[in-house]
Amino acid sequence: MYYGGDYNPEQWPEDVWHEDVRLMREAGVTMVSLGIFAWARIQRDEGTYDWGWLDRIVNLLHENGINVNMGTATASPPPWATTKYPEILPQDADGTTYGPGSRQHYAPTSPVYRRLAAELVHELATRYANHPAVVMWHVNNEYGCHVNYDYSDNARDAFRVWLRAKYDTIDALNEAWGTAFWSQIYTSFDQVLPPRKAPYSLNPGGALDFKRFTSDASLELYVMERDIIRAAGATQPISTNFMGAFPPLDYWRWAEEIDVITNDNYPDPNDPQSFRSSAFALDLMRSLKPGVPWILMEQSTGALNWRPSNAPKAPGQMEALSAQAIGHGADGVLFFQWRQSRRGSEKFHSAMLPQAGTLTRSWREVTTLGETLGHFPQLAPESNAKVGVLFDWENWWALSHGDQPVALDYGRLVQRWHAALHAQHISIDIVKPTANLSAYSLIVVPQLYLLSDEASRNITSYVHNGGQLLVSAFTDVVDEDDAFREGGYQVGLRQVLGVTVEDFGALVAPASDSSLWSVGDSPKAGSGIGPGQSHASLTGPFGTLRGEYFAEELRVLTADVIATFDDGRLQGAPAATHQVFGAGRATYLATIPDDSGMMSITSWALAEAGVRPELDGLSPWVEVARRGDVLTLINHGAETTKVKASGQDLLSGEPVEDVELEPFEWIMIRSSEDADAEY
Ligand code: GLA
Secondary structure (H helix, E strand, O other): OEEEEEEOHHHOOHHHHHHHHHHHHHHOOOEEEEOOOOHHHHEEEOOEEOOHHHHHHHHHHHHOOOEEEEEOOOOOOOHHHHHHOHHHOOEOOOOOEOOOOOOOOOOOOOHHHHHHHHHHHHHHHHHHOOOOOEEEEEOOOOOOOOOOOOOOHHHHHHHHHHHHHHHOOHHHHHHHHOOOHHHOOOOOHHHOOOOOOOOOOOOHHHHHHHHHHHHHHHHHHHHHHHHHHHHOOOOOOEEOEEOOOOOOOOHHHHHOOOOOOEEEOOOOOOOOOHHHHHHHHHHHHHHHOOOOOEEEEEOOOOOOOOOOOOOOOOOOHHHHHHHHHHHOOEEEEEEOOOEOOOOOOOOOOOOOEOOOOOOOHHHHHHHHHHHHHOOOOOOOOOOOOOEEEEOOHHHHHHHOOOOOOOOOOHHHHHHHHHHHHHOOOOOEEEEOOOOOOOOOOEEEEOOOOEOOHHHHHHHHHHHHOOOEEEEEOOOOOEOOOOOEOOOOOOOOOHHHHOEEEEEOOEOOOHHHOOOHHHOOOOOOOOOOOOOOOOOEEEEEOOEEEEEEOEOOEEEEOOOEEEEEEOOOOOOOOEEEEEEEEOOEEEEEEOOEEOHHHHHHHHHHHHHHHOOOOOOOOOOOOEEEEEEOOEEEEEEOOOOOEEEEEEEEEOOOOOEEEEEEEOOOOEEEEEOOOOOOOOO
16 A cells, blocks of 8 residues: 655755655655656756756655655746747637646647657656656646646647548548538648637537547657656556546546556545545546556645635544545555645645644544555455446537537536445446446446447447346437437437437426526426426336436337336326347436436346345445455444444454444455355
8 A cells, every 4th residue: 555645845945854754754654756846946947957856855765665656747847948938838719828837837739848848757767767766657747637628729730630640531521520511611631720719619520529639639748758758767657647537538548558547536525425426536547447456646634725615624534535545446545745835826735744733633644544554455456346337538528519408417417327326335337338348237328428339339239148228318319420320319229229219308407497487477397388397207117206307209119118207298208118138138218317316216227137235224324345355334424323244354353243433434344255245
């Protein structure tokens, strides 16, 4: 278990370093991330490097048995660079240039930025590739975090190169984007621009390709740095820190190029349910590289500085969230940052070593956790999950364009489906639509609007071979160009579902269903005048659910109707279908359930698929996560809770029978025959 944090010694006089290292040892720190924002300290001008200070701190850490995760320092170009080469600055969609003075003020496609970064990384990697303190490399920092999309002329030029490589001819691009619509036909790649500010809706195919290009452009940068580090002879694992389900970057694609997944996680202590979205992010990180443990690269010991209100973590909460990461597959827990800054934008951000010193609860919690992690046995990386939730960035990008029947937030919807399963104490993998699905008993498909041919073949053969599928509305609508296919909707999955949609029947989006009609008597919802229908109930073997966003008009082909709409425009019409296909079964739901509806339908689907909770009878506030034969149980709630579980306490080795968990208390239990033998 790695334990430590970002360490920024360049912010402190050297005599403080000795105190740092002494306290790191006291806290049980085993690894620090060094130099992430030290470009300006390392390089005073083009060609002038100052390595002395970095050599001294790396050696000091090494002498004290503390490993280094070496940052490549490329996330914040120094003032000399932006003054000399202002063309490296990025631009927003309005054409405004982002100024320096903060961080991440570079266009990922700028040839000058790339050259400067490459030179720095070459010097750094050559110097430290064989240093015994360096156990890992940390490339750049949180790619895309602040500048999600760059629309500069650098981006324009690189986008054209990317498009040429993809389409070869401009006619192929015209065909894919449907440029005959609104007189957008290009006669040369040199006419194509990034989707900059325009009077009205931009071409969806073009916008989708720009998002693909943006993810690829930053990945190209990562790969550039990685290859330079390798070419310098470094053999350590190389990574860059992810940010959970981060919209602009296709982490499925990125994960292929990264040795060890590392992630930054900042659940909001003001939100008692934030442990659920955290669980989603952690399941995603484990799922990005199955079988390889990942590392929690950053979390906070307490308050942040970047939310409107930055609550501290409650006593025990930091440790509970650390256990959560480990339970979901992490083999390391690190923080931003080691010592709280005294100046600068993040001076209010908590740290392992707080501004208030070591006589603090925060420091006691840090040293206690370090002590605990120091005695941690090896854990298997696998969750053995039987349930997968399909998740796809390209679909996210296509859905985010708008101009669709109803506005929906795909990232949030996927998390809600995950939360419904998670609250039932099910282990869940997040799965790419083209991944091998054969290990799963149930696959949930939320709003997979854009479905590639490869993914639809994959899903079809999964069901044919005996898998169970639960598909909710607005799935399999367009192809990879964000264009309708020949033959209506659900062309890819029609065989497996036995049903197709005639009309999407958009409902009033859940968050915006109040209007002026609240003055006086409203016409009955769905009556055809006045406020539109905002939800539709349906009743089936899973009980009665409330559906939102869509009440689709289905044409049932070969499936059985298992639920009909109870009310609204489609009263009496099919609302859910079920079909046996090959050795498996597929359920289609013509709407998107609300939270409790998601619980009901997933609980029905789990029972159909024969998937049991990891433990029965648990409070929804108690989280269960599996790693091989070890279950992590965490009480995220405010009440002490009894848990019926037996096995061996992973840390004490003592037998466990019926535990009682106080708020934020956690336990890891190893069981040879499994805590709840029914699994
Ligand atoms: C991110 C960054 C860090 C720091 C923290 C603050 O995770 O990577 O440099 O800014 O946020 O929470």
